[in-house]
Amino acid sequence: MASIKFLFKYLKRDLLALILCIIFSIILVISLTLIPYYIGLAIDQIDLFNSGKILNFDIFTFDIILISLFIALTVIFQFVFDFLLGRVVERVSKELRDDLFLKFNEVPISFIDNHLKGDLISRIVNDVDNVNTGLTSFFRQLIIGIFQVIIMIVMMFYVNYLLAIVVIILTPFGFLLSYIIAKKSSKYYKENNRLMGEVSSNFLEYINNIDVVESYNYEEYSFKKFNKINQDLYKVGQKAQLISSLINPASRVINNSITAVVVILGAFIFVLASSSGGTFLGSTLTAGMISTFIQYSIQYSKPFDAISSCVSEAQNAYSSLNRILYVMDSKNDVDNGKEVSLKRGEIAFNNVDFSYDNNRKIIDDFSLLIKEGHKIALVGPTGCGKTTIINLLLRFYDPNKGTIDFNKEHSVDIKKETIRAKFGMVLQDTRIFKGSVLENIAYSKEDATFEEIKEAARNANCLDFIERLPQGFDTIISDNSGLSVGEKQLISIARVMLMKPEILLLDEATSNIDTRTELKIVEAINRLCENKTSIMVAHRLSTIINSDFIVVINNGKIIESGNHKELMAKKGFYFNLYNAQFEEVGIK
């Protein structure tokens, strides 16, 4: 119910248009239903047994004029109805989409971390689409359909109650038949779609590994595997297609039979009524009305089909609406921070506790003072909490206990934007946005000149590889456009190089770059942030040896700290970590 209320908020602005739609649909349905009736009346003015003779010319002309009027009404209101409804529905969809996207940028990072990306995208694309379809068919099929059924039943009883009863009783049979067939075919289609998915994933595996397939002459064997699924798909697909293609003919056979029954019965009623003085079982029928009834019997089944398709669409829309509402109802990221002018200075962690799920403490009583201009390195085994510290620094998350202070100002009292504007960061999940290489680097500084961008790329050691791309800086790239992880990291570093931030944050930013290039980049970074604070998370210790202060973290706690020499002298955790890496490269 909450979701209907939610949807109503969007519909409210166009309430007048929607009410008009309903009024129009009533006019539309009435005139639509009256057309066959008046055609029947007009036909009745033609003498059945004396072709060409008009019984009452005035009535005949009047009928024709009325028919024309109803046609005009039908045409106009049908168009206005569809047009108006379309506008409203498309506008609602657009607003839903915009609001969802806006919301995605307002929710806490944790919301996005805790949901599957594909699922969220599907809410913005498919679910909004489902609501769109549902709304449209609610008005166009359900409301019009219900009016049509009601008015048609009234008209049929008005014309001849006997035929009306026959049509009303027989029609559900066609309906039932196509329902049974549809149900059966949907079973096969489900299986068909599943197999189609299997075909696709087998095929993707094949083209993604085509190098290996070809170099191991694996083509024939892999084809055999593919063909097996493909043959299964054939068997199921053929049945699915055959059964679903019978829906139309089946309802045709029922509907045509109903028409036949109407004609035969109609003829009998006409004959019996005439021979017994005008009425048969209290009903009358003329030849024109038989023609009218044929039209009614054909049209009567249509709204039922429409309503039934609408029911499943409405169900879909309802559950989609709930999925949208779920996002819209989630709490926004709270930012009580003020805009303060953040001068350069020290950053202090004071007894910080943090847990993502209130269950396992990731950061445990963590205290650290980062002096201005210092180069700090965070090291420690995987999962020790290094990245979480970056998350806390940037206020992607706030500490559960304790404070992080920038120049003695609590981080939670400073606007997120203000803090983030200070940092230039290359995060572990490097992100390439769809666009040119140029745009991707200039992401950190929109008004950068080409020279600046080139310089940044040179500093990040990626100028050479960019120039070897098909269109150089103008090559369109995206996250999955075939750049290696190392290359993506280089571009992300160029982004920061261009920004020239006050504080630099590198979270395993060079993990996939070869060691020699890495050293060069580190040098360039050091040049870039001379006298500036930098915080680096690294797994290769060789890159952090020259840091002013190295913090060794394990299980969310600082277990050792100091510069490289001091830590080595301690012969503790760091010492072992360092030696293990040398073992790995085979020196020991």
Next chain:
Amino acid sequence: MDTNTVKFSLRRYKLYVIFGPIFKSIEVIFELFTPFVIRYIIDQGIEAGLENNYLRIIIPGIILVLMCLLSFGFTFICQYLSSVCSQGFGTDLRNRIYKKIATLSSLDLEKIGKGNLLTLISNDTNRLQLGIANIIRLVVRAPLLVVGSLIMSIFISIEAFLILFIAVIIIAIPIILIFYFSSRQILKVQDSIDKVSSLSNDDLAGTRVIRAFNKEEYEINKFKKLSNQYYKDAKVNQTLNALVNPITYLVLNTATIFVVYLGRDNIFTNVPLSTGSLTALIQYLNQITTALIVTFNVVIVLTKAQSSRERVNAFFKIVPSIKDGTIVDTNIDYNKDEIVKFNNVCFKYSDSEKNVVNNLNFAIRKGEKVGIIGGTGAGKTTIIKLLERFFDVTSGEILFKGQNIKDFNIKSLRKQISLVSQKTSIFNGTIKENVLMGKNDISDEEVVEALKEADAYSFVSKYEDTINHEIVESGKNLSGGQKQRITIARALIKKSDILILDDSTSALDFLTDKKIRETIASKKDLTTIIISQRATSLKGCDKILVMDKGYIDSIGTHEELLKNSSIYKEIYESQVNLNG
């Protein structure tokens, strides 16, 4: 006849394509006669009924019902033929696309785009399938209903025919226009929703970066622009669709009025129409309208199928960029000093300006262990791809056993090279299948042996079903190191002249890496090329190629290079950091 076309795939099903529509036509003929029978009942049946002769109502009534049932029977046959034919055709087409891909190199495939390939085998094939089903089921039915109704109306009166004929044309013209514009509009709408979806994807995946750079506003504006475009496109489409029904009604019912007028008196021939005839004509009009709309829907399906057909045909026409050679027997005499030789080899992508690799000159002796080292993007992997003929040199030549590799039959050449590439390719199937890669003349013991050599048996043996353990989702349940070891076993069991390890031990710990290297080093006859970023992994090689920005910087042993190559020295020192 060009066998590489969609048309060719349909040849097998020629009879279906002919007989399906024939059965369908019979149904249409029954349907066309129905209004005639109704006319008979109203005109003759009622008159006779009034004289107590009910047979003229009952007999045509029975005929009506019988025609309904019979026409269902004939349709059933047609639908059956159509489902067998179109699905069969789709299945064949999928198989042929699959096979065609095997003749192309990964570079060819990249040019087409993986997404496009998937579209080809799913959407395009499905559309063609649907198109063919429609051709059989509806292409004859709908137009035949229109034309048939028109012809039948001639028997009622020539004036009625004229009215119907004009109505058909008047309905047809605007509907054709609307359908034409809306089918183009639909593409636009689809395109703009794709953009909306891909931006959402970028935004969600890059939330941290966006927020870190305070770019929320920028992204929201970008989104609003796209969402507005979509709104506009969808509105136009809406309006077009809203026109279809009213226009159809307008013409259909106006025609009905004219038809009713024919009952009054006849302007040309003075033969007025009977009530039954009018009823029949109104039914024909309804039939015509429905059939016309179906016709246009079919046209849309067929237009879509046509563009799919062009894409599929274009795909079949692609000439593989790698031309196959003729030498099948690789057991040839050659100078053992040069099992592989690169002479002045350059390579660049066809649309790029800069060479990826330049003037490569080196030779590899049989049994030699050669290392290649260099930075990210230095061109190391390109050397391997050239040797495997995944693409061909732009200039220069590569010799294998003294012969230009282009002269070899590609399959025979590749049989002599075992490649373990950077990206581990694990297929869905058992571990054994992944090691054997389709070979069937190898015993389980040999598989176990190869796994042991690659140090993979240690974890494989822990599975209850050992080598028959099923790997799902491209090895999601295996670690990077486990996957690498399986691919190494795969290469070892191939028993070829040359083994190439392209950075393929990166996920292994030092000890395992060393163990595998020692195993390989003990195979004296096996020529081995090892690409690595770790200088220490290559220390024991007979010679090491140092690559830098697409050039060979220097060649030599570890000791020589430490003396002569500043790049090598830098690489080595960046990794061992002697001053630590």
